[in-house]
Amino acid sequence: MSSTMLVAGPKLAVALVLLTALAALVATVGRLGHGRQIAVAAVRAAVQLGAVSLLIAAIVASLWATAAFVALMCAVAAGTSGRRITAGAWGWWAAAPIVAGSLPVVAGLLLAGLVPVRGIAIIPVAGILIGGAMTATSLAGRRALDELTDRRGEVEAALALGFLPRDAVLLVCRDTAGQALIPALDQTRTVGLVTLPGAFVGVLLGGAGPLAAGVTQLFVLVGLLAVEAVAVVLTVELVACGRLRPAPSSRRTER
Structure with missing residues (x-):
């Protein structure tokens, strides 16, 4: 060892x-x-x-079992984000930004040959991207709904001025929800100077050289930025369209 x-x-x-x-x-x-x-x-x-x-x-060892496990990861991530954002059946709308943000990137990497079509490669890559999408969705959804609760009067004022409901909601919550990208941005900006994330350390421990580890980590970080940007945009749109709604109480309980 x-x-x-x-x-x-x-x-x-x-x-x-x-x-x-x-x-x-x-x-x-x-x-x-x-x-x-x-x-x-x-x-x-x-x-x-x-x-x-x-x-x-x-x-x-099985691609079918790998696909089922990735689907399970998406379901658990959607349930986790949904409970963080709101209550009831509305929370399952959180599956949309998580799936739309992460799985197309995983599929593109497989089709391009950048990730081998093997379970041992697919599961960690999918897990990292799905986890990033989950975090971004939770943060964006909570920030957006909290902002709407706190600034409801501004939404009503925008409606009174003739804004469409979607545009009035976006005017109030989009910038705040966009702050969900800050953790990924900070991690990318400071990688190698402040943090040496898991992919870099894992590749080194697996016996590869520092250059291969650095390239792998860069790939993961940039992929996460793309995934989380998509997740945040879709989450904000779901809030603006009323698919993700505030819980019945003014503040959601933690789980």
Whole structure:
């Protein structure tokens, strides 16, 4: 085993428990409202990664199983974003920007031969892009709906001036929702100077050279920018068209 890899064992388990407890404690003491969610998220991550680790060998051996797993990733991402944005059946509209943003890019990469048609290559690439689309959709949707709630009077004023409903909503929420791209932009701008993201480290640990690792990471970052831009634009359009609506209460509860 490479000395650069984390070693599974009691020490790692204790470290994970302590880090989770620290994060939950700080969030609770700081009254951030996420103490319980941090603990639940950590436990879920451990269970889910354990299950995937056991199943991944069987999944990547079959393209059909790989396609089914990618579909499952999209469904889970859509459910997660939908619950973050709103309540009820309206939340499933979050599937549209996630799927439209990520899967065409994955398909294009496969058709161009940049990603091999193999499960072991498709799943991590699809996971990175779907995850980016999920994050962008959640942030854009929440920011847009919160802005509409806070600035409802401005929307009504625009309607009174003759704006169409879609245009009145976009006038108020589009710029704020666009801030969902800031994390991806900052990560891309500072890569190599502040952060060395997972793809870069993973390729290095896999035995490739620094140049190959850098090219891979650049590809991932630019792909994420494209995916998240599409996801944000479509999310804002769904809000403007009334497909994604505020929850019945004025503020959504965290999950």
